Amino acid sequence: MTNDRGTTMPKVFYTQPDGTQRIIDAPEGESVMRAAVRNGVSGIVGQCGGSLSCATCHVFLAEDEADRFPPVGEEEDEMLDCAATDRLDTSRLSCQLVLDGGGDVHVTVPEAQL
Numbered sequence: 001m002t003n004d005r006g007t008t009m010p011k012v013f014y015t016q017p018d019g020t021q022r023i024i025d026a027p028e029g030e031s032v033m034r035a036a037v038r039n040g041v042s043g044i045v046g047q048c049g050g051s052l053s054c055a056t057c058h059v060f061l062a063e064d065e066a067d068r069f070p071p072v073g074e075e076e077d078e079m080l081d082c083a084a085t086d087r088l089d090t091s092r093l094s095c096q097l098v099l100d101g102g103g104d105v106h107v108t109v110p111e112a113q114l
């Protein structure tokens with residue numbers, strides 16, 4: 001989908017632990033965390049506003065979408081160890097997942113963020 005400016009508008013699929021799903025159109029350049037908070041997606045808090053100091057934006061990224069984002073950095077890795085829900089191989093901090101023109105993104109929200 002394209003917006004008024006002719007740029008693409010990826011969709012982000014947020015799946016809750018109970019299987020319910022919200023689908024948000026988010027502009028390129030916005031993070032998966034910011035799109036969630038802006039639209040009131042439950043379970044994504046984003047307490048620090050994206051400065052890698054809270055881990056309340058923890059999500060599980062679809063395995064086949066891992067390669068489209070930069071790998072987990074050192075700071076992100078340390079913060080994931082502090083997440084309220086145990087991390088998995090697919091864990092990411094959604095403030096570090098910045099949307100690009102690569103298509104839709106699918107994340108699952110963990111049981112707890114705090």
Ligand code: FES
Pocket residue numbers: 033045046047048049050051052053054055056057079093094095096
């Ligand atoms: S919003 Fe705080 S680490 Fe992502």
